[in-house]
Amino acid sequence: MMILSQQTVQRAFDEIAQLGIDNKFWGVLTIVKNVKKYLKLPTSIGTMSLIVCDKNGVQNDLKNFFSLQNTIDNNKQTNDDDWLLLRKDFASWVSYELLANKKINFLSLAVFLFRNISFQERLTSDSLIQKVKDFLNIPKEWEKDWFKELASFDIEYEDSFNQSWNYDFSVGWRKYKFDKTHGSIVFKPSKDIYSVVAKPDELSRGPFYQPLYAAQGNAILFIKKDFFENIEEIKKTNENVGEVKKQNNTSSFTPSQIIYYGVPGCGKSNKIREQLKDVSEKNKVRVVFHPEYTNAEFIGQILPKVNGHVTYEFTPGPFTQIIKRAYLNPNEHFYLVIEEINRGNAAAIFGDTFQLLDRLKTGETDSLGNDPANASVNTFTEGWSQYFVQNDDVNAYIRGTENSIQIGNIRFDSNTAIRLPPNLSILATMNTSDQNVFTLDNAFQRRFDMELVRNEFDLTKPAVNAQYNAEIDDTGIKWGQFWGWINAKITATLKGLSSTEDKRLGVWFVSNVGGIIDDKVFAEKVLKFLWDDVFKFKRPQIFADGIDTLEKLINSFEKPSEGKERFDVFKDKSNLVAFVASPTL
Numbered sequence: 001m002m003i004l005s006q007q008t009v010q011r012a013f014d015e016i017a018q019l020g021i022d023n024k025f026w027g028v029l030t031i032v033k034n035v036k037k038y039l040k041l042p043t044s045i046g047t048m049s050l051i052v053c054d055k056n057g058v059q060n061d062l063k064n065f066f067s068l069q070n071t072i073d074n075n076k077q078t079n080d081d082d083w084l085l086l087r088k089d090f091a092s093w094v095s096y097e098l099l100a101n102k103k104i105n106f107l108s109l110a111v112f113l114f115r116n117i118s119f120q121e122r123l124t125s126d127s128l129i130q131k132v133k134d135f136l137n138i139p140k141e142w143e144k145d146w147f148k149e150l151a152s153f154d155i156e157y158e159d160s161f162n163q164s165w166n167y168d169f170s171v172g173w174r175k176y177k178f179d180k181t182h183g184s185i186v187f188k189p190s191k192d193i194y195s196v197v198a199k200p201d202e203l204s205r206g207p208f209y210q211p212l213y214a215a216q217g218n219a220i221l222f223i224k225k226d227f228f229e230n231i232e233e234i235k236k237t238n239e240n241v242g243e244v245k246k247q248n249n250t251s252s253f254t255p256s257q258i259i260y261y262g263v264p265g266c267g268k269s270n271k272i273r274e275q276l277k278d279v280s281e282k283n284k285v286r287v288v289f290h291p292e293y294t295n296a297e298f299i300g301q302i303l304p305k306v307n308g309h310v311t312y313e314f315t316p317g318p319f320t321q322i323i324k325r326a327y328l329n330p331n332e333h334f335y336l337v338i339e340e341i342n343r344g345n346a347a348a349i350f351g352d353t354f355q356l357l358d359r360l361k362t363g364e365t366d367s368l369g370n371d372p373a374n375a376s377v378n379t380f381t382e383g384w385s386q387y388f389v390q391n392d393d394v395n396a397y398i399r400g401t402e403n404s405i406q407i408g409n410i411r412f413d414s415n416t417a418i419r420l421p422p423n424l425s426i427l428a429t430m431n432t433s434d435q436n437v438f439t440l441d442n443a444f445q446r447r448f449d450m451e452l453v454r455n456e457f458d459l460t461k462p463a464v465n466a467q468y469n470a471e472i473d474d475t476g477i478k479w480g481q482f483w484g485w486i487n488a489k490i491t492a493t494l495k496g497l498s499s500t501e502d503k504r505l506g507v508w509f510v511s512n513v514g515g516i517i518d519d520k521v522f523a524e525k526v527l528k529f530l531w532d533d534v535f536k537f538k539r540p541q542i543f544a545d546g547i548d549t550l551e552k553l554i555n556s557f558e559k560p561s562e563g564k565e566r567f568d569v570f571k572d573k574s575n576l577v578a579f580v581a582s583p584t585l
Helices: 006-018 024-033 055-066 090-098 106-113 125-136 140-146 231-239 241-248 268-275 295-299 318-328 346-357 392-399 462-469 479-493 519-534 550-557 563-569 573-581
Strands: 002-004 035-043 046-054 081-087 168-171 174-177 186-190 193-196 219-224 257-262 284-288 300-306 310-316 334-339 404-407 410-413 424-431 449-452
Touching (some): 024 090, 046 055, 310 318
Parallel strands (some): 257 424, 334 424
Antiparallel strands (some): 300 310
């Protein structure tokens, strides 16, 4: 009798954890495994798969899948089947939303699910993969969307009946922690890995079961079969699901459209990162504008696909991807992040979607018939785009295989124009020193709130304090001290020029490693920026006599110079030394 070794299990778990896959996927597998029969039902919200599943089987399997203990609850329970209502594109939805187009290795999945099962013989990778396929009874047409079969490691076994998981263990540099009191796995924060799984017993919540494990909105309801006398009654109830969804999806969001601007290295991107650090990956899309970036890349375009033969399909850009997610999940907030918005031709990149940036204000309404009282047309309220654009490709991509979808009180069909929904915000960054690359005209800027990211040290924050006190190699001079001195010199030397403020160094213009800023990093980034950009027409006033090329400047700063002598490259090094002795921020 053999059991999978803990090392093998940890390796499999680590591969799955690195994907950052939403934990609800495990519940989806459990439900699929316990399906007893399928029915197809037409409803007001599209064709639905009504399946019958073994509720107790679902709950018991969830306990076994997530429990860290080897004990299995063998209590006999009365079988209690349930109806589960799923969208017809459920498999695609799982692949897109839960897996984010990532695929789980079948071998890793098999190892994890069978980690506490003993075997009579050492199974090969292929046989273990087939075993989990049979165990889960997953429809073959779903396999290609959910799984990859490439085995990435060798299976090891141990001759033991008493294998148990450590509650804390490491795989490489990653550390995983578990909460033994929870009865289920809780992935606590470890670097960029974070996930939480609810207790299996929490699956049941009265006649309608919490759809946490069943893919939220796409597994509409668990319906206890004994609530209905016959299938016609179930169909009648399903027709009301659309109205229920309509009532439940009227969450109010106040969308943001903000451009964070400031000097290079002042922390614009970091401000957005901090703001969205607790936002799920699927709820945000990040794009960087650049001179070659086009409207077709941003919105989407028809591209050839080769799969035995050539077809031409619409490939969505980041704008279309995030707007679809926002449309399909009206109870969640979504974010489009645009880095360096002025380094591309923003007006050309947005194209006709530019007019979507005008949002309806509080108390304003708009409808296709300009009559909010007319129920035959969609009425858009606060937060929606005031104007709309027609785009058949984007429209079709949002609807997917459905003829129409319900978004709050909006019926979205093939004739519906595109608007930004209230639960979609746009956050952008703009480097003011690059504002001459592509100018953002006033018409564009006024549709955004502008927020200056102040170029200053907040020494109450540990990371900022460490940045201030980082020493510039062996000079004994702190980055914060040099930063204060050089920015004061920039302001005084370039006084009267329109771009003076934009030439200053940002707090994070260079980063420290272990409290030190390497001399080469300082020379190649800071000195080069000062020479090429800031003091381009003032070099004789700033740099020491004899330094007439960038090469001499860098060579003079780097070894054999050492200590404060490195700053002899500046004409008034004495003023720097005096400033360091008594800095004024």
